[in-house]
Amino acid sequence: MSSLNNDRKIILAALKNGYHLTEEALEILRRLEDPIRILNILIEHLKKTDPHRVVLDAEFVEMLIRQTTKLHESQPIHEEESPIYPEVQIIQHYPENVAIEGRLEEFYRYFHSRYIKLRKILEERGIKFVPLSEITRMRKDQDAAAAVMILNKKDTEKALIFECEDPSANTTVFVPKKAGEVFTKAEMVLVDCVVGMKLRKTNNAILVQDIIQPDVPVNQKHPSLGPDAYMCLISDIHIGSKNFRKDLFESFLDWINRGRDGEVKKIGYVALCGDLVDGVGIYPGQEKELEVVSINEQFNIAAKFLSEIPERIKLIYLPGNHEPVRKVLPQPPVSGIYRKILENKRELIFISNPAKILIGNRLIYLYHGQSLDDLIQAIPNVSYSTLHENIGKILEVMLQTRHLAPCYGQNTTILPLENDPLVIEDVPDMLCTGHVHVTGVKSYKGVLIVNSGCWQEQTSFQQSSGLKPTVGTSVLVNLADMSTKIKFFS
Ligand SMILES: [Fe+2]
Incomplete structure (x- = not known):
């Protein structure tokens, strides 16, 4: 339908009910996915609440959209219709209380474990x-x-x-x-x-x-169907940063509540792969780039946003390098006061970074991706400025080396545990990361690899390294057949 025809239909729908739309109000309605339906809902609401009004201006229409949206949210229509999806089983997870003494033997033991595990994978060849x-x-x-x-x-x-x-x-x-x-x-x-x-x-x-290379076997995956549900991958929201794109994140929340595409109603899981908040004192001079300088307040704001994700969706959350937890890998789940702040508003599944989970028959590694910085330095012919083309190739290296942080002693600090927790021992259906703020999706020998982009505009550091972030995207994965769709928000 032409935009002129569309406008005419909106104007006629208003006139039929005795209302006059201003040009600005028409502009707002024009941007909606189903303007006539929304207009009819607004008019129905208006007849009960303000029966004498005849002109609908932009301010009034915006206010009405907000009010009626809240009314609709409170109706448990979706809840009744929601199918029951498999529970999230946490297969590998690292708690807070893993301590080391810093002895040389511990490092020897760590590398020996890395060697033995990877040699075993090689011998399987x-x-x-x-x-x-x-x-x-x-x-x-x-x-x-x-x-x-x-x-x-x-x-x-x-x-x-x-x-x-x-x-x-x-x-x-x-x-x-x-x-x-x-x-x-x-x-x-x-x-x-x-x-x-x-x-x-x-x-x-x-x-x-x-x-x-240890690598994953060719076509190792049985083409069986997973649960008939979607997983929505997001990361690097950076609430508290001056560069946080609140408007885009609100569009995402609006979509996940009211989106009309078929997939959105079948989202059973949202995985938030770290950097929910921008944190405090993460790098020198960060305070100049913060809108919210209190970490508790950052979590309060985050809790409010996350509470808008429908309760029927299981929300999985792991920390990144901006969360207030141990920086050394493996990072424990977010805990203490910060966990309480989030849990006061909504139920979440708190997991470590990295963690291995199972949903139905789908094995998934979730990892914030700190080691991507080291891989960008180590792999020939890749750089921050070419990440959009190369993010898939870099993530492939994790599968080829069967390790989430292959290079030791660079930017990624690793706790020398007795069992190297970063070896990719089992071949997953999917490996999800974030951290570098660039969206990428690729299938490598039957394993889906995803980096989920960000919700923060280019930072000064990214500008100096030539990195152009993908701002305001989520990746939808159909767990039944592992097909994907990248959703862009504006
Ligand atoms: Fe980040």
Whole structure:
């Protein structure tokens, strides 16, 4: 229908009931998804509350929309119609009280655990590994494979040189730049990762013949149907920041309550992957960029917003680097006073970062994504300014290395627990992250990978690094077939 026809219908609907619409009021109604239906609701309400009014101006129409919306919210129509969706089962989760003493042995134990877990994944590929100590004793032209952790990577004029180790020994191996496909694979090998290497002894060196990443198996997923429900992924809302796009987040809340697309009525879960609030004292000079300088107040505002997400939807919340919890991974769930503030307004499922959950038969890793900063530095040819094209490729590296934070000792701090909690031990149906404020969706060997964008305009830091955030988006995932839709809000 043309916009002129549409306008005429709106004006006639008002006139038929004895009301005159101003041009500005028409403009407001024109922007609604179903203006005639809304206008009729407004008129019905108006006849009861203000029977003598004949002119509908913009201010009055806006006020009426707000009032009637509240009336409709209080009607439990959707609640009665809501199907019952599977409960969220938390499979792996990290509480607050995991303590370390900071001894060297704890770090040794941590890396040993990382090595053993990743070696086991590599062995599942059917490769037979020998200890590195045997490789160093090989005769000229002998071949063998080893599972090694990369201690150092050096780029020289003619070769990439890796210093590697396993529990038996450490040694140096070479990948000549003329090695073609092997060199391409070698470029993607990151320090602190565990890989399989097929090695050959030459006169005076050990050459890499092939590199095997732990990776996920090809087409490993059974094409079974999951629950007939949608999961809506959001993150990085940053309430309290001057750059928080309250208007867009309100549009999102409006949509999740009143959206008319088929999917919205079938949303059973919202996963909020960290940075709900902007926090306080997160980086030097942050106070200049804060609209709300009290962390309690930030949570009060957040609680009010989240309370608008319909109760029928299960709301899952994990912390990010802006939440008031331990910064070291794994981060415990938000707790104490902040949890109480949120829970006073609405029920939430508080989980750690990262966490592994199961919904029906869908296994999902939820992770804020702090290590993405390190991966952007470590992976060749990616940068903040090219994130829109590369976010999928970067997330793939987590699956290829089977680790959520493959590079150790950079920006991402990790608690050296006895069992490395960041190894992706089970192949998930979906890996969801946030943190870098750029929306990206990709399928990698049957695993859906999603980064869910943000609700905060470009910060000064992002401007200096050339990062253009995707502001005001959510990603909808159909858990039945894992198809996705990106929803943009304006
Ligand atoms: Fe963020």
